[in-house]
Each structure stands twice: as C-alpha cells, then as structure tokens.
Amino acid sequence: MAAGLVISAPASGVGKTTLTLALARAWRNRGLNVQCFKSGPDYIDPAFHAAATGRASVNVDSWAMDRGTIAHLVSRGADADVVLAEGSMGLFDGVAARGVSGTGATADIAEMFCWPVVLVIDPSGQAQTAAAIAAGLRDYRPGVRLAGVVLNRVASPRHEDLVRRALNDAGIAVFGALPRHAEISLPKRHLGLVQAEEQAEIGKLIDEAARFVAEHVDLDAVLRSAASWPPQPAANGLNVTPPGQRIALARDAAFSFVYPHMLEAWRVAGAEILPFSPLADEVPDASADVCWLPGGYPELHAGRIASNVRFCSALRAFAETRSVHGECGGYMVLGTALTDADGIRHEMTGLLGLETSFAKRRMHLGYRLAELAAPIPGHRAGARLRGHEFHYSTIVAQPDRPLAAVHDATGAIIAETGSQRGRATGTFFHLIAEDR
CATH class of the missing domain: 3.40.50.880 (Class I glutamine amidotransferase (GATase) domain)
Known part of the structure; x- marks a missing residue:
C-alpha cells in the first residue's frame, strides 16, 4: 500500500522542487518505488520528477480537473511505495473563484487524498517568526494536516537552534535543517526552471541533492509521517479526444x-x-x-x-x-x-x-x-x-x-x-x- 505526502511551503522559491527531487532520489536509492505528481499547472517540474524517480509524473489541478480525473491520474501511484505531490506557490495559494473541484491550491490535493504536508520553510532574516508562520499554516484550514517542516538555507547552528526551539514549542516536528548549498541550485530562466532535458548534468545534480538532504534530514521520520493511502479505481478516465489519429x-x-x-x-x-x-x-x-x-x-x-x-x-x-x-x-x-x-x-x-x-x-x-x-x-x-x-x-x-x-x-x-x-x-x- 502506498504512503502519500505533499511537499509545500509558505511561498514560491523556498526549495520545494529541490527537496522533492532529493527525497525521491534518496528513497529510490534505498530500493523504494517513488511516484511524484505536480499540483497545479507548472509544466516543467514533471520532467524533473521523472529524472529523479524513473517514473512518469503528471500534473493534478483542482481548478481545471474534476475529482474523477484527478483520482484517475493519481491511481498510477497505486504500485508505488511512496507518493510525493509537489505543490505550487504557497500551500493555500489558488484563485479567488472555485473551479471544477477547487481553487488550484496545493491544499486541495492534500485534503482530497488525506496526504500530510511537509513544509519547506526558509527562515532567512527571521528566527521564531518562522514557527509562527508554520503554526498559522497548520491551523488555517481544517482537513489539511501538517506532518512537519524541513528548514532550508539556515544561516548558522545558532540560527537553526533558535528556529528549532520555537517550532518545538509550537508542537511542530522538525525533520531536518539544510545549510546553504549552491551545488544543488537548479538553474532558472524567465518561465521557471531550465528544462530537465536541457541539462546534461541533471542526474548528477539530483544525486548531490539526495546526498546532501540525506545528510541533514531524517529520511525515516519523513517517511513515517506519510499517510497510508489505499487508492480506489477511478470511475472515469481523462475524457480526452485526441486531435487526430x-x-x-x-x-x-x-x-x-x-x-x-x-x-x-x-x-x-x-x-x-x-x-x-x-x-x-x-x-x-x-x-x-x-x-x-x-x-x-x-x-x-x-x-x-x-x-x-x-x-x-x-x-x-x-x-x-x-x-x-x-x-x-x-x-x-x-x-x-x-x-x-x-x-x-x-x-x-x-x-x-x-x-x-x-x-x-x-x-x-x-x-x-x-x-x-x-x-x-x-x-x-x-x-x-x-x-x-x-x-x-x-x-x-x-x-x-x-x-x-x-x-x-x-x-x-x-x-x-x-x-x-x-x-x-x-x-x-x-x-x-x-x-x-
């Protein structure tokens, strides 16, 4: 039975993609089958997911897709050991008007499948306030459960200690803390990341990210926080007519x-x-x-x-x-x-x-x-x-x-x-x- 997690954050640019790729590759290196998804309309990240896992990734989008379509797409993870859904923007960021099954927010997918959320928090320029932000996200919407946080780009051991203490006082688990590490930064251009197929060294970059995250994050604790997920066969497929034969x-x-x-x-x-x-x-x-x-x-x-x-x-x-x-x-x-x-x-x-x-x-x-x-x-x-x-x-x-x-x-x-x-x-x- 697969176990599911959502990787999200308070905002864009915090490190969701890097953590998702690193966890996926690290667990794959341990012999686990990992299935990734991308919540929202980003069309670049699924290719990175496939590079990390060896399995095709797809988008799931609550504004554009009905629940049956999303369930059909997600059912490809039924034979995986762990499912990782990478979010877009901040956890609750979507549009003002509800679409087919939600607003496009990552939280919609988390609630739909009862997958706990691992937050990537960048505490740059703050300390205890990072805990307040995490607690606010934890309590904002009933039905969305926070598993814990991974701190990214911590400035020093003292900085990490201040943030960890505040998170512990708020009852929020800290799975690990990542110092700044330029070697795992993914190159970007104006529409987002440079595409995976344009990067000859993408495999080495993901391997380095996996090594670095395994050194600083408790992978076993993250995996234990995932929720068992018994996928049900979807009642309908994608209902798509191809443009031609x-x-x-x-x-x-x-x-x-x-x-x-x-x-x-x-x-x-x-x-x-x-x-x-x-x-x-x-x-x-x-x-x-x-x-x-x-x-x-x-x-x-x-x-x-x-x-x-x-x-x-x-x-x-x-x-x-x-x-x-x-x-x-x-x-x-x-x-x-x-x-x-x-x-x-x-x-x-x-x-x-x-x-x-x-x-x-x-x-x-x-x-x-x-x-x-x-x-x-x-x-x-x-x-x-x-x-x-x-x-x-x-x-x-x-x-x-x-x-x-x-x-x-x-x-x-x-x-x-x-x-x-x-x-x-x-x-x-x-x-x-x-x-x-």
Whole structure:
C-alpha cells in the first residue's frame, strides 16, 4: 500500500522542487518505488520528477480537473511505495473563484487524498517568526494536516537552534535543517526552471541533492509521517479526444510545454504521436492527419526557426490540407512575426496574422476558461476548455477571427482570444482539460 505526502511551503522559491527531487532520489536509492505528481499547472517540474524517480509524473489541478480525473491520474501511484505531490506557490495559494473541484491550491490535493504536508520553510532574516508562520499554516484550514517542516538555507547552528526551539514549542516536528548549498541550485530562466532535458548534468545534480538532504534530514521520520493511502479505481478516465489519429508533434527545446497527461490520454485513446524537431529543420510526418505545436521558448530560437526554410515551407504546405494548432509559443510561430528581446524582428510561418514581441516584457499569467467559437483538433465549436497561460510577450497584432471567448478564473474577459484562419488555429493558453 502506498504512503502519500505533499511537499509545500509558505511561498514560491523556498526549495520545494529541490527537496522533492532529493527525497525521491534518496528513497529510490534505498530500493523504494517513488511516484511524484505536480499540483497545479507548472509544466516543467514533471520532467524533473521523472529524472529523479524513473517514473512518469503528471500534473493534478483542482481548478481545471474534476475529482474523477484527478483520482484517475493519481491511481498510477497505486504500485508505488511512496507518493510525493509537489505543490505550487504557497500551500493555500489558488484563485479567488472555485473551479471544477477547487481553487488550484496545493491544499486541495492534500485534503482530497488525506496526504500530510511537509513544509519547506526558509527562515532567512527571521528566527521564531518562522514557527509562527508554520503554526498559522497548520491551523488555517481544517482537513489539511501538517506532518512537519524541513528548514532550508539556515544561516548558522545558532540560527537553526533558535528556529528549532520555537517550532518545538509550537508542537511542530522538525525533520531536518539544510545549510546553504549552491551545488544543488537548479538553474532558472524567465518561465521557471531550465528544462530537465536541457541539462546534461541533471542526474548528477539530483544525486548531490539526495546526498546532501540525506545528510541533514531524517529520511525515516519523513517517511513515517506519510499517510497510508489505499487508492480506489477511478470511475472515469481523462475524457480526452485526441486531435487526430496520427499526430505530428513539434518536440525540441523550443517546443516542449505540453502536459504529460494530455500526451498519455492521446495514446490511450489510440492515437500515434509522431515527434519532429523544427529546430533541426525537420518537417511534420507526411502520414500525419494533424500537426500540433506546443509552447516552449521560441523567443530564444526565433532566428533559427525563421531560417529553417524546409520546416516553414513544409508546415505551410501541411496546413493546405490538414489542421495545424499551436499553443502559446507554438501559436507565435504560426503567426506572421516574432520580435525577440533584443528588438530583432523574425518572420514566422505566416499561417496566422498574429505578431508578438518580447522587446517590452509583459507577463501574462493565470488560468483560462475558453468557449470555442470554432473547432480545434479534438474539440468541437462550443466546447469549454480549461487551461493556463504564462508568457512575457506583447501582442502587436491579432487580426484573424477570434478562436474563442476567453475568461480568467474570476470571469474577467481576456484579450488573448486565440486565432483561426483556414485550417490553422492557435491559443495563448495551454490546454489542461475540457469541461464535461
């Protein structure tokens, strides 16, 4: 029977991912089967989880997914010894308006499966106040149980002692304390961590994190705090219609942001995924009946994409007879032009009229609920799609017919409607689920 834990924190940037990876690898090194999940819409962390455990990780999201879908995804941990769900942002951080089964907060997942929470606390610049924060999180929401804390980035033994004493007085277990250790810092860029597949030394970094955490954290105590979890077979699956029978999927460093559960659902439904690399000037498979361009970092590779004439010409030819859809970065590449952070304008494929610019950064971040005005591959007109948008581009032009009426989690209208022209469609949000 699996035992479950949630790794969370008071805020982002405290060390949740590093601790999750370290625990997962350390327990795997002991011969345990570890299954990770990511609570929330972050599409980068699951690849790190897979690198640490050797098992595929997926996102579970209470704003976008119903309980049946989440239970179906989580049931993959039934044969594991321990399940680790890594949270997003702070433990209770979500949106103001409830979604399908919650607000997107990590606490929703903890309560849903009765998994205790291990808090990562960074007491930099404080001492006893760290205990007050931990106690407040412990008592904030009935149904969410705190297992204990791991202190991160403690300044000195004296600093650690002050914080430990305060936590002990508050009745909160301290599983360990980590001094600052630059060797286990994961590199970052503007959308979060640099992707796992871009880091040749990721295995060594995770091994060092596991060694370091095993030296400073009581792994046995953390494992004992996990709750036994008898997963029940989910009444329903993912209810996803693949965009086609044979899907040409752009897949490389510029096109990598696609949720693992979506690819899995396509395969389970019988679709065949045919990856190709636009950065290598590869073209969609001629036998494919649809082409899908995920998001990623096209702004870092815009010059190379623009110069890859074979890819651009083949994609335009593909769209003359078959559907092409792009999400976020993929949508930008389907557009007319992309201006990079240095102000250099690069011609894109021109299947849509969208023009974007990174010369003046403007963050777009949040959940999206879209009602389609026209179909996209796998989804009919009128379908209600839930997704997440995160990019720093500015729309210079979006002249084509709107693809959807798009709202944020509060119901406010969003200007990023997506576009449709001929057989090409695109959205700024990454699809997570369709409302049933």
